[in-house]
Amino acid sequence: MQFPPDIIRLLRAAKNIAALTGAGVSAESGLRTFRDAMDGLWAQYRPEDLATPEAFERTPELVWKFYAMRRLKAGEVKPNPGHCALAEMGRRVAHFTLITQNVDGLHQRAGSEGVIELHGNITRVKCSRGCGVFTEWDDAPGSVSTCPKCGANLRPDVVWFGEMLPPRQLETAMAAARACQVFFSIGTSALVQPAASLAYTAKQHGAAVVEVNAEVTPLTASADYFLQGKSGEILPELVKWVWG
Numbered sequence: 001m002q003f004p005p006d007i008i009r010l011l012r013a014a015k016n017i018a019a020l021t022g023a024g025v026s027a028e029s030g031l032r033t034f035r036d037a038m039d040g041l042w043a044q045y046r047p048e049d050l051a052t053p054e055a056f057e058r059t060p061e062l063v064w065k066f067y068a069m070r071r072l073k074a075g076e077v078k079p080n081p082g083h084c085a086l087a088e089m090g091r092r093v094a095h096f097t098l099i100t101q102n103v104d105g106l107h108q109r110a111g112s113e114g115v116i117e118l119h120g121n122i123t124r125v126k127c128s129r130g131c132g133v134f135t136e137w138d139d140a141p142g143s144v145s146t147c148p149k150c151g152a153n154l155r156p157d158v159v160w161f162g163e164m165l166p167p168r169q170l171e172t173a174m175a176a177a178r179a180c181q182v183f184f185s186i187g188t189s190a191l192v193q194p195a196a197s198l199a200y201t202a203k204q205h206g207a208a209v210v211e212v213n214a215e216v217t218p219l220t221a222s223a224d225y226f227l228q229g230k231s232g233e234i235l236p237e238l239v240k241w242v243w244g
Helices: 005-013 023-027 040-044 053-058 060-076 081-092 106-110 167-179 197-204 231-243
Strands: 016-021 095-100 120-127 154-158 182-186 208-213 225-228
Touching: 005 231, 016 081, 016 167, 016 197, 023 231, 053 060, 060 120, 060 154, 081 095, 081 106, 081 231, 095 167, 167 197, 182 197, 197 208, 208 231
Parallel strands: 016 095, 016 182, 182 208, 208 225
Antiparallel strands: 120 154
C-alpha cells in the first residue's frame, strides 16, 4: 500500500497525535454496532426501549439482559490489526491520545493505555444511585444485579440516549484535539456529537486531519488526507511505513 510522501513526513515529525475511533473499527473484529445488535429477538424493540434511563427504570430486567448479550458478544471477539496498530502508535509517539466512541474495551485488550472512553464501557457496571463503578459483580441469571454498597440496581457503565457525556473525558478529549499536530478520525460516521466536533476543533487549532474510513463521511471534504478502506488494513501499513 502506498501513501502520499508528505503524510509519512508529517507523522514522523509529529510529537503529539490524537485519534478518535468509532464503530467501524470494532466492526472489523466482527462486533455488531448497537443498532445491528437489535436483530432476532431484539428486533421488536426501539433504541428507546433498551438504552435510556427511562427504559431502565421501566424494565430493568430487559435492559440488563440486552447488555449482558452485548457484553458476551464483545468477549467473544478479538482486537483486530487496526486496534493493534493504534496500540503500537501509542508506543511510538511521544504524546498520543486515543479517544473512542466504542464501549467494547477492545482497544485496552489490544494494549492501548489511557484510552478516553466517551461513551463508557460495557465491561463495567455502576450503581444506579451513584455509589461507584464496578468491574466485578455478582451476576444472577434472569435478574438485575444489585449494588454491594446500597442494594440499588446496577446498570451498564455506558452513556445512554439523553445522557451527557462524562465531563472529564470530554474535556480531556477536547484538550487533546486542541493540542495535537495530527488528528486521526477512524471508522466513525462523523455524525454523532460532540465527538464529531473533535476533528474540526483539531483543524481549527492547526492540526492536520487524517480520516480513515471505508465510506465518505461529512468530515471527508474537510480532512487533509482521506485514506479510504478498512482501518485493519490501512493502519498497520501506515505504522510500518512511518515507524518501521
